[in-house]
Amino acid sequence: MRELNTTELESKTHDYFLDVEYANPDDVKNKLTQLINFLCSQDISKNILDRITEDYLDLYQKLEPLNDQSPERTKKDIIESLLTPDLQGAFGYFLIDKKFKEPRKFSAHYIDLSWKWYSKGHNYSEQQDGFNSYFLKPFKELFDWYLSESQTEKEADYFSYKSQEKVFEKLEKLEELLTKQGFGQEIIFNEIEELKQLTKKLNKKNWGEVIKGKFVDLALGGVITKEAAIKAIEFITGTELNLLQ
Structure with a gap:
């Protein structure tokens, strides 16, 4: 696909995020993987993802070494440190990205983050609701902020x-x-x-x-x-x- 401008990118990402949010639980894995692939393939959105990592580097470094066997106390401390919506959005992106980079993906590959981090969801549908609330939507809101409100600070940045x-x-x-x-x-x-x-x-x-x-x-x-x-x-x-x- 050709490189999209900001207006085109906003329209595409809006639709793709909604597709993930309202997908059947079994379809989230494929749709979200496709969404991240798309964001990484476009220069503007890839730059935004890089800026999120840079701007929230401290949180990224805390999350990067963790896995499913990490102590619950460590996870709880991180959750309690998410004092603003933007921190929640960065948290959502970093954990979605960690899942995206795993080579083997199963049906609940992304939505089980709701259970593993928040103990939310006794079935796939409930897990998806928790995933949307704590991970997907905050990530989308933070991404949209960079696209619409952020300032260009470096030569590599695009104009919001x-x-x-x-x-x-x-x-x-x-x-x-x-x-x-x-x-x-x-x-x-x-x-x-x-x-x-x-x-x-x-x-x-x-x-x-x-x-x-x-x-x-x-x-x-x-x-x-x-x-x-x-x-x-x-x-x-x-x-x-x-x-x-």
């Missing part, structure tokens, strides 16, 4: 919806400034619209390189002046540039 809005505001301001200076309005408009679309699927590093390339090309083509190109790149990326001198 909130970050996109800030970029769009800058691009629209830049379009206004350039057209007021008398540069080709239609060309500038088209270039700005293309940059908005690229914001939805490029990480911060690649997006910044595209910004530089586009305005350099506009200057070389005589659409805008070299000085205007330098100022435009600095305005959008916050990076001083001497490439055109």
Whole structure:
């Protein structure tokens, strides 16, 4: 599958999470394995999973060495440390991911986490309810937060919806400034619209390189002046540039 932008990814993941949540208990194993495979195959979602691991590294390191035979007291201490919804979401993701990495999967492969960690569920249906409440839904909510509200902090990060809005505001301001200076309005408009679309699927590093390339090309083509190109790149990326001198 091609790389999806944030809007497409949001739609796909929403549907896939719901498929897992409302699947027959016997079908959760396959549907959830497919979901994790999908998340790992897309650059934006893979980046989000990596960021969750990095942001909640302490919890990850506590969970990583544990197995089904780990002391109940250890499990209880970890559960009692989940004081916020985001910690619950990271907890859900880490344990789902541990199960995902196990080579042999049985019918209740994921949903039995409800019993092993919370003693919830005397049959598959009850275990699935507990699994959805304590693992799947909190993971989905945390994933959705990264997709919609998180800030781009590193070059490898992609723009969340909130970050996109800030970029769009800058691009629209830049379009206004350039057209007021008398540069080709239609060309500038088209270039700005293309940059908005690229914001939805490029990480911060690649997006910044595209910004530089586009305005350099506009200057070389005589659409805008070299000085205007330098100022435009600095305005959008916050990076001083001497490439055109």
